[in-house]
Amino acid sequence: MTPGAIAILSLSMSTDAFAAAVGRGAAHRPSLAPALRDGLTFWIIEAMTPVIGWSLGLIAAEVVQQYDHWIAFVLLAGVGAHMAWHGLANRHAVQPAAPVRRGLIPLIAVALGTSIDAAAVGVGLAFIGVNIWVIALCIGLTTFTLTTLGMLIGARVGARFGKYAEILGGLALIAIGTLILAEHMGWMGG
Structure with a gap:
């Protein structure tokens, strides 16, 4: 996977966390320290989950290698597609501000x-x-950065902005999947 594809993947994987962080930031105005703490929590969880999925995929990889x-x-x-659809379906919805529960357990649940x-x-x-460790680190760092920023700017831009990021992230994932398929099927010159 190229560095550009890893960057796009990292941004795509971070958009829903960013949208959630913007929503949390819109609900209350955190200072830098809580925003960094929340960003760190999102980083750890967002970096662990692709490694867990990758580990499970390795178990099945030999069985399905022809169709990988x-x-x-x-x-x-x-x-x-799910991310883009979710962003499109809710982008015009005006939702009342739901109370955002503070504390580590609700934060972990959101992450x-x-x-x-x-x-x-x-x-x-x-x-x-692929090298999952590099990808997980990139996803984690990108998520940390975007969620910390999302918390800090959430009160200014509101939760609606996060939906557009979710739509773009979903479209980027579709593009990466299509690129992988095209490369393996020989549809691309090279």
Whole structure:
């Protein structure tokens, strides 16, 4: 996987966490220290879940090796389509501000909820033989940066901005899945 593809993947995996962080920041105005703490929590969880998915994918990789590129495509495109659809379906919705529960347990629950897609992507990555440690680190660092910023700017831009990031992230995942499929099928020159 090229550095550019890793960067796009990292941004894509971070958009739903960013959207959640913008929503949390819009609900209350955190100072830098709580925003950094929340960003660190998202980083740890978002970096762990693709490794977990990758590990599970390795178990099945030998069995499905002939179709691995199709599985990677379906997983990436499916997660991407779901993210884009979710962002489109809710982008005009005006929702009343729900109270944001503070504390570590609600924060971990939100971080886990936004990282499920990273586990599915990790499964797909196991089939194409990538260095998961580099990718997990990049996803984690990107998530840390975006969630910390999302918390800090959430009160200014509101939760609606996060939906556009989610749509773009979903479209980027679809593009990465298509690129993987095209490379393995020989549809690209080279």
